[in-house]
Amino acid sequence: MIPAAGLETVIDLVSLRTSQHRSTIAIFDLDGTLFDNRTRTMFILREIAEKYDSACPALAGTFTRFQELSVVDYSLPVTLKRLGVRSRREKDFIEKEWAARFFSDEYQKYDMPLPGAKAYVERVHRAGATVIYLTGRDVGRMLVGTTEVLRLYGFPVGVAGTMTIVKKEFSQNDGLFKREVSGYIDRLGEVVAVFENEPANVNILHARFPGAVSFFVETQHSPGAPRLAPGIPRIKDFLLGGRAARRR
Ligand SMILES: [Mg+2]
Numbered sequence: 295m296i297p298a299a300g301l302e303t304v305i306d307l308v309s310l311r312t313s314q315h316r317s318t319i320a321i322f323d324l325d326g327t328l329f330d331n332r333t334r335t336m337f338i339l340r341e342i343a344e345k346y347d348s349a350c351p352a353l354a355g356t357f358t359r360f361q362e363l364s365v366v367d368y369s370l371p372v373t374l375k376r377l378g379v380r381s382r383r384e385k386d387f388i389e390k391e392w393a394a395r396f397f398s399d400e401y402q403k404y405d406m407p408l409p410g411a412k413a414y415v416e417r418v419h420r421a422g423a424t425v426i427y428l429t430g431r432d433v434g435r436m437l438v439g440t441t442e443v444l445r446l447y448g449f450p451v452g453v454a455g456t457m458t459i460v461k462k463e464f465s466q467n468d469g470l471f472k473r474e475v476s477g478y479i480d481r482l483g484e485v486v487a488v489f490e491n492e493p494a495n496v497n498i499l500h501a502r503f504p505g506a507v508s509f510f511v512e513t514q515h516s517p518g519a520p521r522l523a524p525g526i527p528r529i530k531d532f533l534l535g536g537r538a539a540r541r542r
Contacts, residue, residue: 308422
């Protein structure tokens with residue numbers, strides 16, 4: 295157990311275990327954890343507005359003005375409401391076009407890494423931990439784009455000491471998937487840190503790996519999420535020094 299949970303402490307522990315010839319693992323979720331997806335949605339909505347301006351007059355109209363990223367909510371219907379899209383028909387059309395793009399290899403490059411994310415993952419990897427990207431994205435539609443965007447931003451990927459675990463089927467429940475996979479991960483070595491933006495998932499992984507520090511990344515998460523279990527530090531980004539993780 296790490297006494298004072300912090301991003302730097304994780305690296306110290308990994309370095310110690312590496313010097314003892316022991317395997318360590320750090321688990322990173324992607325959406326809302328290492329990456330901010332709001333830019334992906336913003337780009338997609340902008341594209342739909344341009345391409346289908348006659349089918350989406352309200353959306354097209356809204357983009358005649360600059361839109362702040364903060365307009366993008368976790369829920370697309372909420373975002374569209376904020377953007378002034380009222381017609382059911384237009385909303386349905388946009389939601390269909392958005393989903394076809396959002397859950398695809400081609401559009402993941404529009405995500406932006408959280409501040410400090412790349413540098414931090416690199417340091418954890420360099421200290422000797424196996425970095426596992428554990429994501430609810432699915433193999434059929436999103437594995438290639440996932441790998442591409444990790445490489446694009448310089449995250450360690452495809453090399454020794456890294457692993458990408460995605461879902462076989464999109465329809466699988468995220469929490470269930472992560473719980474199932476955790477048995478396999480447990481056999482690989484000592485899990486020292488978990489990073490998650492979904493309260494339900496971080497609670498599951500925290501219970502599954504009580505010896506690790508499970509960090510809750512405060513970005514966006516699904517509505518109706520459970521309360522965080524006690525002892526889970528919160529972080530807003532991966533910048534070291536300035537904003538230390540704090541316990542609730
Ligand atoms: Mg996530």
